[in-house]
Amino acid sequence: MKNWPLLIETNYLAESLHDPKLLILDTSSAANYAEHHIPGAVHIAPAELQSGVKPAVGKLPSIEALNALFTKVGLTPDKHVIAYDDEGGGWAGRLIWTLDVIGHHNYSYLDGGLHAWLHAGHPTEKVANHPAPTKQDITIDSLPIAEIEDFISLLDNSQLAIWDARSPEEYRGEKVLAQRGGHIPGAVNLDWLELIDRDNQMRLKDLTELQTRLNELGITADKTVITHCQTHHRSGLSYLLMKILGYPHIKGYHGSWGEWGNSETTPIEIGDQAQSSANTP
Incomplete structure (x- = not known):
């Protein structure tokens, strides 16, 4: 597997799109994911990255919710996560912060996300991806x-x-x-x-x-x-x-x-x- 920098361009991802060690996570809106997403990408609804509990709705979800989320998307320690969204990096950045919090530091951000991918003319798909669930035992790193x-x-x-x-x-x-x-x-x-x-x-x-x-x-x-x-x-x-x-x-x-x-x-x-x-x- 090649050495992935933190910030990547669309062509860099397109060349290795089917690398089995990649886990592409799409934090776009549900509508955009249904319309077009990067082949193989797994959707994370932005709301799944927050607790939703008022008044501080943006706080980290519970350990149970985090375990369920990363079980569902198939995260394993050897996976290199590609994070992207449809808004310029807010939700993708929130995902990367969350990965730091759970101690998973193998990740890259796709600069420009869905907008840049579509503009470059790279392939997309509509069918949702549901990887095999993976067992999680998440612990929280308080440093970030x-x-x-x-x-x-x-x-x-x-x-x-x-x-x-x-x-x-x-x-x-x-x-x-x-x-x-x-x-x-x-x-x-x-x-x-x-x-x-x-x-x-x-x-x-x-x-x-x-x-x-x-x-x-x-x-x-x-x-x-x-x-x-x-x-x-x-x-x-x-x-x-x-x-x-x-x-x-x-x-x-x-x-x-x-x-x-x-x-x-x-x-x-x-x-x-x-x-x-x-x-x-």
């Missing part, structure tokens, strides 16, 4: 997971960066999707949509330019970076981007604003983006 109690006392620590991947309107508190609006004190806002090149089949923008932007915001690789959105779906892409850029200390706050903004005790800031140390005169 951020919980409130882990970092609420560290908000003024210069070695911690919090990347809020929501829209600027949500960040400033103008658009409120929880009991309270605003943002975590000290968090830096970079909308996940700013990472996607919508004029280039939903691929990631130039990685060098994205790294420069992150550095300007103080989201640098020497820090522990926690990323979140409303449900840790959009921040699946910010987590994935940092993986691709080689950030060594990253976490996904799966409670996200659904938890923070619905708590009565968490501190909140309203208004414009806080200045990072990199931008402070």
Whole structure:
């Protein structure tokens, strides 16, 4: 089996599409999967990657639910997972974060996902794939997971960066999707949509330019970076981007604003983006 990088292009996958060690996981909408998917791809409904329990619906599913999910899709330790979606990487990134959480680190992200695959004219199929179930005994690695109690006392620590991947309107508190609006004190806002090149089949923008932007915001690789959105779906892409850029200390706050903004005790800031140390005169 060839050496698979984390970020792959469509031609790279097309050349090895029938490798028996691949497990292609499609986190597109059910409608798109039914209409056209990569041959051999197994569908994971995005909702299966979240607990769905209010108010923090984006939290990790239970161990039982994770065991059932990865039993159904046929995951085994020797499988190399190809993750893709139909939206530019949010759900695929959430899947990759989930794989990190369960200790499966053999994976790649298909840049541009379904959009790029279709644009390249590669083959698709409509028939759903149902692999043989595999026995799972999942344990949780807490390292990629951020919980409130882990970092609420560290908000003024210069070695911690919090990347809020929501829209600027949500960040400033103008658009409120929880009991309270605003943002975590000290968090830096970079909308996940700013990472996607919508004029280039939903691929990631130039990685060098994205790294420069992150550095300007103080989201640098020497820090522990926690990323979140409303449900840790959009921040699946910010987590994935940092993986691709080689950030060594990253976490996904799966409670996200659904938890923070619905708590009565968490501190909140309203208004414009806080200045990072990199931008402070």
